[in-house]
């Protein structure tokens with residue numbers, strides 16, 4: 001271990017297998033690992049696999065691990081947990097080097113059901129534990145998320161979920177979990193990108209000591225043609241995607257861009273040798289329009 005950015009410890013240099021069995025050098029040690037309540041530190045830059053078809057997932061995750069990502073974000077609802085587990089096991093990396101998140105979906109709320117869903121995920125992954133288990137959506141209409149959270153607390157006590165958190169929770173949902181169970185989620189994974197910056201929710205996270213994790217961090221590509229972002233990218237001779245990933249990192253967000261394109265997988269990770277100025281950060285902060293591309297967490301039940 002050696003000191004990383006902002007005093008955060010970073011993991012040592014390591015190597016991974018490529019999909020074709022070759023071994024490549026990685027820059028895994030460039031990524032800050034942020035302390036996570038109750039679990040192992042979380043690599044601030046991870047790799048998302050939403051909408052990666054199962055048949056492509058093992059190859060895409062192998063590519064990400066070879067590039068240096070050490071944090072993979074999947075979910076039962078993505079239907080590619082098995083292939084994610086397969087890629088991690090085939091990587092040649094120690095299990096402890098890879099941080100894995102999966103999520104409990106909306107039909108699996110409730111104490112017993114959530115526990116069953118967790119064990120089904122673990123069986124599909126063919127792993128002994130996950131690093132982070134998230135309640136995918138609060139589904140307030142079913143009013144079961146507190147019971148689900150009680151199951152999560154027990155899975156954490158059993159060491160099967162090294163850390164537990166939530167996704168798409170609003171301030172009232174977070175406060176209810178804390179007041180009714182006394183256990184604060186380690187992290188809240190929410191839609192967050194230049195067009196939806198969630199200042200109120202991020203403030204609430206700081207108050208409660210919850211990490212902020214950004215999903216659809218590139219606004220699914222929609223932020224990448226923005227003239228402000230394109231202009232900043234040109235100044236740095238970087239891509240718009242790299243500028244947006246860098247903006248998240250400098251804000252302190254955990255960030256999990258997704259791509260199935262090898263060059264973009266590399267590009268989104270190659271963000272540790274430039275820095276956005278205060279003025280550039282402010283210019284991107286000024287793009288917030290409060291615009292969601294995903295569902296409203298207050299009402300979302302099923303796709």
Ligand SMILES: NC(=O)c1ccc[n+]([C@@H]2O[C@H](COP(=O)([O-])OP(=O)(O)OC[C@H]3O[C@@H](n4cnc5c(N)ncnc54)[C@H](OP(=O)(O)O)[C@@H]3O)[C@@H](O)[C@H]2O)c1
Pocket residue numbers: 047048049050051073074136167168189190214215216217218219220221224239241242256257258259260261264265267268294
């Ligand atoms: N908790 C939740 O409810 C929730 C919801 C949504 C997502 N997530 C998580 O967040 C992750 C990321 O979100 P996301 O997949 O919705 O969207 P995203 O990461 O914001 O954007 C992915 C899109 O941007 C493209 N892209 C990626 N890098 C690029 C680059 N450098 N230049 C140009 N285009 C680029 C990708 O294209 P190609 O793939 O074709 O290269 C893809 O179309 C997901 O994979 C998932 O793990 C969580």
